[in-house]
Amino acid sequence: MILRLARYAQAGVAGLIDEARGAPRAQVPAGTAERVVALTRVSPPRGTGLTHWSTRTLADYLARAEGIAVSWHYVAKVWKDNGLRPHRSGTFKLSRDPAFADRVADVVGLYLDPPGGAVVLCIDEKTSIQALDRTQPLLPLDFDVTEKRTHDYRRHGTTNLFAAFDTTTGQVVGDCYPRRTGREFLAFVRKAVKPHAGREVHVVLDNLSTHDTPAVRAWLAKHPHVSFHFTPIGSSWLNQAETWFSIITRQAIRRGTFSSVNALVFAIRDYINSWNADAAPFVWTATADEILAKVAWVQANVKKLVDNNAK
Numbered sequence: 001m002i003l004r005l006a007r008y009a010q011a012g013v014a015g016l017i018d019e020a021r022g023a024p025r026a027q028v029p030a031g032t033a034e035r036v037v038a039l040t041r042v043s044p045p046r047g048t049g050l051t052h053w054s055t056r057t058l059a060d061y062l063a064r065a066e067g068i069a070v071s072w073h074y075v076a077k078v079w080k081d082n083g084l085r086p087h088r089s090g091t092f093k094l095s096r097d098p099a100f101a102d103r104v105a106d107v108v109g110l111y112l113d114p115p116g117g118a119v120v121l122c123i124d125e126k127t128s129i130q131a132l133d134r135t136q137p138l139l140p141l142d143f144d145v146t147e148k149r150t151h152d153y154r155r156h157g158t159t160n161l162f163a164a165f166d167t168t169t170g171q172v173v174g175d176c177y178p179r180r181t182g183r184e185f186l187a188f189v190r191k192a193v194k195p196h197a198g199r200e201v202h203v204v205l206d207n208l209s210t211h212d213t214p215a216v217r218a219w220l221a222k223h224p225h226v227s228f229h230f231t232p233i234g235s236s237w238l239n240q241a242e243t244w245f246s247i248i249t250r251q252a253i254r255r256g257t258f259s260s261v262n263a264l265v266f267a268i269r270d271y272i273n274s275w276n277a278d279a280a281p282f283v284w285t286a287t288a289d290e291i292l293a294k295v296a297w298v299q300a301n302v303k304k305l306v307d308n309n310a311k
Contacts, residue, residue: 037084056072097234101292103235107231112284122241126248127161159178162177181210182215185211189216200227204240
């Protein structure tokens with residue numbers, strides 16, 4: 001309105017007539033979004049030196065190699081609209097265990113439908129936990145200031161944490177040992193099952209050689225109420241003790257400062273006591289069929305990629 005009044009004051013009634021507008025903004029060619037999606041879902045061409053696309057590198061490639069001029073903002077919008085995040089990367093591992101399906105069904109069956117009155121324990125070891133001490137005292141958290149520590153450290157030694165996670169109550173039995181051999185493992189199993197005397201106990205564990213020594217087999221023969229259920233080879237993620245290990249690592253170990261191995265062991269024991277004071281089980285929801293279907297999908301996609309690369 002102010003602009004029109006100025007034009008009226010300058011040119012009278014003729015100043016109110018709309019002036020010619022500039023050329024409309026150039027439209028993105030049809031099919032460009034589909035091309036962005038297609039390029040994003042494959043590795044960058046050889047010769048680019050890239051392992052994955054960024055919004056800018058993809059926009060530059062389209063302009064240079066295909067004559068399609070788009071901004072990196074446009075590429076970012078297409079990615080957002082299609083749920084594409086090439087800047088992120090994950091990992092996966094496919095078990096080569098020939099008994100994979102049977103073992104998955106066995107372990108998941110214990111989680112979802114345990115035998116009546118039975119106890120299900122997930123036992124595992126977190127090995128070589130380092131007692132790290134910083135070369136300077138920590139600078140504590142403050143307003144607008146994060147906690148800070150030196151990048152260098154003193155290493156005072158290691159310990160091995162054995163843990164048994166009760167899938168019904170969430171309670172944890174844990175102990176630290178200087179070594180991790182079949183002898184320590186059997187000693188810990190005795191400790192873990194002792195509170196459940198007279199009950200059927202099912203133990204979920206991985207395939208370490210220390211879990212199947214002659215001494216362990218002899219002990220199991222004398223204690224028929226205890227049964228071992230092995231996760232598939234390379235599939236420790238099925239063991240709920242691994243989930244608990246990730247929690248204690250984040251909350252009590254990774255950012256800890258320990259002046260000795262004993263200090264580390266005491267911190268682990270304090271954490272276990274605190275955990276058990278308010279323990280709760282993990283809620284397992286995935287069925288064996290769902291897990292096997294997801295693995296089959298990954299296998300099919302891996303095969304497709306291998307076949308495409310072979311062409």
